[in-house]
Structures are given as structure tokens and as C-alpha cells.
Amino acid sequence: GENVEQHPSTLSVQEGDSAVIKCTYSDSASNYFPWYKQELGKRPQLIIDIRSNVGEKKDQRIAVTLNKTAKHFSLHITETQPEDSAVYFCAASAVDNLFFGTGTRLTVIP
Amino acid sequence: ETGVTQTPRHLVMGMTNKKSLKCEQHLGHNAMYWYKQSAKKPLELMFVYSLEERVENNSVPSRFSPECPNSSHLFLHLHTLQPEDSALYLCASSLQRGKETQYFGPGTRLLVL
Numbered sequence: 001g002e003n004v005e006q007h008p009s010t011l012s013v014q015e016g017d018s019a020v021i022k023c024t025y026s027d028s029a030s031n032y033f034p035w036y037k038q039e040l041g042k043r044p045q046l047i048i049d050i051r052s053n054v055g056e057k058k059d060q061r062i063a064v065t066l067n068k069t070a071k072h073f074s075l076h077i078t079e080t081q082p083e084d085s086a087v088y089f090c091a092a093s094a095v096d097n098l099f100f101g102t103g104t105r106l107t108v109i110p
Numbered sequence: 111e112t113g114v115t116q117t118p119r120h121l122v123m124g125m126t127n128k129k130s131l132k133c134e135q136h137l138g139h140n141a142m143y144w145y146k147q148s149a150k151k152p153l154e155l156m157f158v159y160s161l162e163e164r165v166e167n168n169s170v171p172s173r174f175s176p177e178c179p180n181s182s183h184l185f186l187h188l189h190t191l192q193p194e195d196s197a198l199y200l201c202a203s204s205l206q207r208g209k210e211t212q213y214f215g216p217g218t219r220l221l222v223l
Contacts, residue, residue: 004152031209034211043114043215043216044153046211046213051209089153093208095208096158096165096166096207096208097155097158097166098212099152100153101152102150102152
């Protein structure tokens with residue numbers, strides 16, 4: 001089955017700096033890659049996703065890049081704010097299920 | 111948010127108890143999922159229902175028993191659990207099974223004593 005690895009497990013940045021979270025996947029058939037944000041005590045929520053027919057997608061301060069050849073994708077958050085502090089999960093969809101990474105705890109220091 | 115709801119939000123049970131978790135969605139989705147979220151582990155898919163039919167059971171112990179009476183409701187029946195089953199149990203739904211956005215409920219925080 002699909003194996004998704006996510007790094008780093010924790011990340012601290014100063015407010016206003018950028019944050020990058022990276023994921024790799026194993027199944028070359030995967031072609032849907034969502035990112036979820038989970039704030040403390042809350043449910044995971046989709047923040048951005050990308051499909052394999054594009055290499056990059058951007059939504060305001062958030063962007064995701066995909067390299068299908070290398071089987072890795074990344075989340076980029078620019079101009080970080082304290083409210084960006086949360087756990088971020090990447091996922092990859094192979095066949096019909098989503099396989100999640102282990103999560104990155106992002107802390108934005110004011 | 112009221113898209114996907116779960117009850118109860120917190121549950122403490124002994125190893126000999128029987129309890130049930132409930133999930134409800136009124137988004138018109140046809141696929142529903144149970145996940146287990148433990149500390150420092152990925153979200154673990156437990157069960158998948160598509161059009162009320164179970165399509166996936168990821169080798170989950172029989173002490174967890176799912177039920178999907180209709181496309182809006184999903185239950186997880188718990189019986190003789192172990193302390194290591196303590197976790198956050200998340201329900202999710204999507205329009206169809208597969209490469210679709212999944213919407214999560216708030217979860218049930220379960221503690222097995």
C-alpha cells in the first residue's frame with residue numbers, strides 16, 4: 001500500500017517568516033494530494049489540495065508544489081501568523097483511500 | 111461547523127463496557143469513514159462505507175464493529191476494549207469514495223480504563 005512520510009515533525013518559525021513542510025509518497029499511482037490543518041482540540045480541515053496534472057497551486061499565503069518524478073510534495077506558508085500554529089497533515093490518495101503523513105506541529109512565535 | 115457531527119465528544123469506559131459512537135452528516139455525501147488518531151501516529155483508516163456498503167476494513171480488531179444504517183449515519187460499536195484503544199476517533203465523509211475532499215467531524219475522545 002501507499003506509504004507517506006512527512007518532515008519535519010515539529011517546526012518553529014518567527015512570525016512573518018516562511019514555513020515549509022515536505023512529504024514523500026511511495027505509490028506512483030497516487031494522483032491526489034490534500035493538506036489538512038488541525039488546530040488544538042479541533043477537527044482536521046482541508047486547506048489546499050493538488051492533483052497530479054499540475055505542479056503547483058497557490059491560495060493566498062499557502063502554496064503546494066508537486067514533483068511526481070521524485071514522488072514528493074511540499075506545503076509552503078509565507079508571512080506566517082500566530083493563527084497558523086497547528087498540526088499539518090499531508091495525504092496521498094492511491095486507488096480509493098487517503099493515506100496520511102504523521103503530521104507537523106507548526107509553532108509561529110510572535 | 112455542523113457539516114459532520116459526532117457524539118459523544120468525550121467517553122470514558124471500562125474494558126468490559128459496551129458503548130457506541132455516532133456520526134451524522136447532512137452534506138449529501140455517499141462515503142463515510144472512521145479514523146483513529148493516536149499521539150505521534152498517522153491518522154489510521156479503520157472503516158470505509160460507500161453507499162452504505164462496507165468497502166474496506168483495515169484489519170481492525172473485532173471489538174470495533176461499524177454500522178451504517180443509511181448514507182447520513184455511521185456508528186462505531188465498542189465492546190471489551192483495551193487501554194491501548196484510547197484515542198481520538200474521527201468520522202469523515204466525502205461526496206464519493208476516492209479522490210475527494212474529506213470533511214471531518216470533531217471527533218470522540220475515548221479513554222479506556
